[in-house]
Amino acid sequence: MSLEIKDLHAQIPGREILKGLNLIIKPGEVHAIMGPNGSGKSTLSKVLCGHEDYEVTSGEVLLDGENILDMAVDARSRAGLFLAFQYPHEIPGVSNANFLRAALKARLPKGEDIDAVKFYKQLYARMDQLEMDRSFTSRSVNEGFSGGEKKRNEILQLMMLEPKYAILDETDSGLDIDALKIVSRGVNAMRSENRGFLVITHYQRLLNYIQPDIVHVLKDGRIVKTGGKELSLELEERGYDWVTEEPLAAAA
Amino acid sequence: MPTASSETSTGLLSTTPARSTSTPDWFRIRSEAAWTEFQSLPLPGLNDEHWRYSNAKKIELADHAQAKTPTAEQSKAALAATEGLKERAARFVFVNDTLIESDTNSLPADVVCVSFEEALKSHEAVLQQHFMKGEQALGSNKFAALHLAHVKAGTVIIVPKNVVIEKPIEVFHWVVGDHAAIFPHTLVVTGDHAQVSVVDHYRSLEGEGGLSIAIADLVGGSGSQITYAACQELADDAQALHLSSITAGRDASVKSFQVQLGAAFSRSESVSDLVGQGARSDMLSVSLPIGDQIVDQRTLQRHKAPRATSDLLYKNALYGKSRTVFSGLIIVDEGAHYTDAYQTCRNLLNSNEAEANSLPGLEINADQVKCSHGSTSGPIADEELFYLKARGIPDTESRRLIVEGFLADVIERFGNSEVLDTLVARIDEKLLKAE
Numbered sequence: 001m002s003l004e005i006k007d008l009h010a011q012i013p014g015r016e017i018l019k020g021l022n023l024i025i026k027p028g029e030v031h032a033i034m035g036p037n038g039s040g041k042s043t044l045s046k047v048l049c050g051h052e053d054y055e056v057t058s059g060e061v062l063l064d065g066e067n068i069l070d071m072a073v074d075a076r077s078r079a080g081l082f083l084a085f086q087y088p089h090e091i092p093g094v095s096n097a098n099f100l101r102a103a104l105k106a107r108l109p110k111g112e113d114i115d116a117v118k119f120y121k122q123l124y125a126r127m128d129q130l131e132m133d134r135s136f137t138s139r140s141v142n143e144g145f146s147g148g149e150k151k152r153n154e155i156l157q158l159m160m161l162e163p164k165y166a167i168l169d170e171t172d173s174g175l176d177i178d179a180l181k182i183v184s185r186g187v188n189a190m191r192s193e194n195r196g197f198l199v200i201t202h203y204q205r206l207l208n209y210i211q212p213d214i215v216h217v218l219k220d221g222r223i224v225k226t227g228g229k230e231l232s233l234e235l236e237e238r239g240y241d242w243v244t245e246e247p248l249a250a251a252a
Numbered sequence: 253m254p255t256a257s258s259e260t261s262t263g264l265l266s267t268t269p270a271r272s273t274s275t276p277d278w279f280r281i282r283s284e285a286a287w288t289e290f291q292s293l294p295l296p297g298l299n300d301e302h303w304r305y306s307n308a309k310k311i312e313l314a315d316h317a318q319a320k321t322p323t324a325e326q327s328k329a330a331l332a333a334t335e336g337l338k339e340r341a342a343r344f345v346f347v348n349d350t351l352i353e354s355d356t357n358s359l360p361a362d363v364v365c366v367s368f369e370e371a372l373k374s375h376e377a378v379l380q381q382h383f384m385k386g387e388q389a390l391g392s393n394k395f396a397a398l399h400l401a402h403v404k405a406g407t408v409i410i411v412p413k414n415v416v417i418e419k420p421i422e423v424f425h426w427v428v429g430d431h432a433a434i435f436p437h438t439l440v441v442t443g444d445h446a447q448v449s450v451v452d453h454y455r456s457l458e459g460e461g462g463l464s465i466a467i468a469d470l471v472g473g474s475g476s477q478i479t480y481a482a483c484q485e486l487a488d489d490a491q492a493l494h495l496s497s498i499t500a501g502r503d504a505s506v507k508s509f510q511v512q513l514g515a516a517f518s519r520s521e522s523v524s525d526l527v528g529q530g531a532r533s534d535m536l537s538v539s540l541p542i543g544d545q546i547v548d549q550r551t552l553q554r555h556k557a558p559r560a561t562s563d564l565l566y567k568n569a570l571y572g573k574s575r576t577v578f579s580g581l582i583i584v585d586e587g588a589h590y591t592d593a594y595q596t597c598r599n600l601l602n603s604n605e606a607e608a609n610s611l612p613g614l615e616i617n618a619d620q621v622k623c624s625h626g627s628t629s630g631p632i633a634d635e636e637l638f639y640l641k642a643r644g645i646p647d648t649e650s651r652r653l654i655v656e657g658f659l660a661d662v663i664e665r666f667g668n669s670e671v672l673d674t675l676v677a678r679i680d681e682k683l684l685k686a687e
Contacts, residue, residue: 049642052634077644089639093657102653103643140657141639157643 001064002026003081003165003196008059010047017043019221021059025165028193032207033200034232035218036240041200042086044218045169049083050076063165078107080164084154084171091141096153097123099141100160107161126159130186147174148183155186166190167198172206184209204236217243263314264433264463266291269402278380279372286400293394302391305577305609306548310517311395311491316463318402319348319432327352330426330457339670341365341419347426347457349405349434358419364410365421368437371408378410382441382471386497390521390550395493399435399465406437406466409450413443413473420449420479420671427464427486428457438468442476442504449479451671454486454494456514462490469497472504474528479507481671483678486514488543494520498535500560502528509666510566511675512539512547513682519548526553526560526588535564536662538679540655541574541606542686551580553595555588555618566597567662569655570606571686579611582625584618591621599629600658602651602686648687655683 003025010018017040025031035041047054048061050073061068068076091099100123104114123137130152142150151171158166168187172180187210191197199210207215207229215232217225217240225231225243235243269287271280296308322330330347337343342365345353351367359365364375371379388396407423425436438452456462464486472478484492492515498506512518524533539547553562568576578597599608610627632654640650659679666672 051638072647073638073641074644074646074650077642083642085639085642089633089635091636091639091654091657093660094653099640099643099653102640102645102649106644106646106649140660161643 002062003198004060004062005048006060006062008047008061009057010043010054011057012054016057017054017221018047021218021222023216023223025196025198027164027196029214030191030197030199030210030212032212032215032232033198033218033223034202034204034215034235037202039218040221041202041218042169045083045167045200048081048167049073074106077161077163082158082161082163082166084151084158084166084168086170086173088142088150088154090143092143094141095138096141097137100157103157103161123160126156129159129189130156131182132156148176148179151175151179151183152186155183159186159190162190163195165196165198167200169200170202171199172201172203180206180209204232207232219243264316264318264398265313267317269318274373276372276376278376283401283403286397290394290397290401293397295394296391300391302550302579304579304611306519306546310546311463311465311493311519312461313398316431316433316461319427319434320429321350322347322352322428326428326457330424330428333455333457334424336422336424337420337670337674339419340422341417342421344407344423345426346405346424346436348428348432349436351405360415360417362412363415363417364408366408368406368408369404375408375410378441379408379439382439382469384467384469386523388495388521389523389552392493392495392521395465396467396495399437399467399495402433402435403437403467405434407439407450409440409448411442411446411448411476414445415443416447417449420451422451422453424453424455425464425466426455426457427459427462427490429459431461431463432459433463433465436464436466438466440469440478440480441471441473442478443473445475446473447477449671451481451483454482454484454492454514456487456490460489462487463492464490465493467495470506470508471499472501472506472531474502474504476501477505479666479671481509481511481666481675482520483511483675484514484518485678486518488514488516488545490515492518496520496522498522498524498533500524500526500528500531500533502557503530504528505532507534507666508536509675510537510549511679512537512541513678516544517546517548519550521550523552524554524562526555526562527557529557529559531557531560533562534665535562536666537566538659538662539568539576540571540679540682540686541568541576542571543574544572545574547574547576549576549578551595553580553582553593555582555584555591555593558588558618559590560588561592562594563592564595565662565665567600567659568598568608569600569602569658569686570608571602573603573605575607575609577609577611578627579613580625581613581615582623584616584621584623586617588618589620591618591623593621593623595625597627598658600655601629601631602655652683652687656680
């Protein structure tokens with residue numbers, strides 16, 4: 001059981017961004033990926049979800065043994081992969097509650113519907129954890145939300161969908177310290193021995209709140225260094241320039 | 253092109269409408285004059301500005317004939333197919349312009365709510381005052397004349413001063429038989445501070461083609477509120493024309509909603525005249541054309557009094573090779589100061605082959621006015637779709653959610669929950685068909 005990324009190469013037309021990325025995330029583990037701008041952090045999250053702007057030229061991504069690269073975007077999500085977006089999109093006219101119901105219903109056998117009473121009970125409990133006002137159930141998805149509200153809404157979706165593996169893409173960007181604490185609390189509440197996390201961040205700050213087990217440095221489309229959480233502190237202090245590729249880490 | 257049956261082979265173009273002997277003289281005279289007018293008026297040509305991007309020949313007059321009195325089986329089938337609202341103030345069911353059911357038991361006693369035929373006998377004065385008084389401003393004088401020459405069905409609703417009817421009045425117009433034409437009429441007149449909501453349904457039961465040339469005139473007295481919906485669900489090979497006028501008096505508020513779901517060619521002409529200070533007209537529309545369907549929408553917001561508001565929101569979600577035309581004009585007369593007038597048409601293109609045309613216009617002759625018009629057309633944003641799919645929602649459902657979301661603000665603005673539940677169900681049904 002793991003989310004295993006094997007020698008992943010991906011490109012946008014004319015430019016290779018991921019150049020042989022290897023990573024194994026086991027259930028129960030929290031991995032952090034740090035790296036300078038343009039290193040391929042966000043590309044990695046989009047490629048894992050199946051965004052059509054990126055072409056995978058070689059490599060495999062195995063979710064509990066199943067290669068997900070041939071699967072459609074929605075099928076990957078149902079298989080247990082979740083991406084908390086860096087810039088969550090607004091969906092005018094679609095209420096948050098209807099959106100979540102549709103996402104949960106998509107996980108049920110055809111013809112079955114979710115139990116509305118249980119759904120709202122769970123939804124409200126999760127929203128309380130994230131200190132989200134009840135009005136967010138009827139508001140259109142992300143429409144008119146502040147940066148912090150959008151990020152909370154991402155974590156709400158994570159809590160409702162209960163994926164096997166969750167990728168958090170720059171979840172700390174645009175958050176003030178109070179919002180960061182709330183969002184981190186939500187994520188930590190979802191940590192479990194059955195769930196793996198990949199936390200993508202530019203700054204070490206988030207990792208004070210979501211403590212990683214393993215920290216990777218992504219540079220020029222490859223993981224160039226892997227260490228414990230002390231590595232993130234070192235990166236915070238010294239920047240990324242000193243990190244050079246370690247053959248061992250790249251082959252991990 | 254198939255032709256109508258032999259005894260009516262000349263179609264609507266040249267078959268003189270028959271009038272029953274009990275028709276009051278004044279009405280027979282108007283009706284006959286309208287027939288003469290219809291015959292003398294030319295069909296609007298391609299260079300007629302009210303028919304730009306459209307074509308009056310899409311209404312195939314020669315191929316249709318006045319619908320025949322329905323058989324007992326047809327009436328029975330239509331009644332069975334009329335699901336309707338549970339909670340309603342009144343219901344009328346017409347098949348081929350023949351009244352087959354009316355239920356007005358839940359209406360307050362002093363409300364007039366009768367079939368058009370009945371109103372000709374019992375409410376001559378009101379009809380003389382309000383029936384088809386204005387010119388058709390948006391290009392369909394010929395079709396309006398044809399309507400007047402044939403009209404015998406529909407409802408006349410007169411709500412006296414201060415009377416509030418909580419539940420909606422529902423009217424079903426069924427067309428049945430090959431190439432049958434119906435001419436439904438709706439007249440709603442409210443006294444001061446009265447309130448009423450009315451829904452007209454236009455539907456096909458069976459048969460090839462079918463044509464509905466309908467007119468709805470709504471006259472709102474001071475401080476009154478009228479909510480009106482026209483839900484057109486004729487068969488895919490039918491043609492529909494809906495000419496409506498709204499006259500909003502002082503502080504009156506009229507909300508109208510055009511739901512265009514059926515017909516091969518469907519045209520609506522909607523005029524709002526804001527004649528009293530502080531009047532308000534909300535003009536709303538939703539259409540979901542699929543296949544080769546054409547939806548042709550013409551609107552006019554005429555501000556004739558100061559401090560009035562008109563707010564138009566039309567939304568079309570297009571599929572297949574369908575086409576829409578939206579042409580809207582706001583005219584603010586001299587002296588209509590402090591006017592608020594808005595006009596928005598948005599088109600969501602769910603196919604590369606669908607085509608949306610918009611012709612917005614403004615003509616302002618007063619000071620201190622707030623006016624805007626805008627029109628947009630575009631496909632579903634890729635990132636919106638990706639976001640929903642990234643949560644496990646399959647492509648088809650994701651697109652449907654987005655389209656529902658796109659239409660949601662029109663539906664919310666209509667806001668009449670009893671009526672809406674039915675309309676939304678019909679819209680959702682059409683959406684499933686679109687996929």
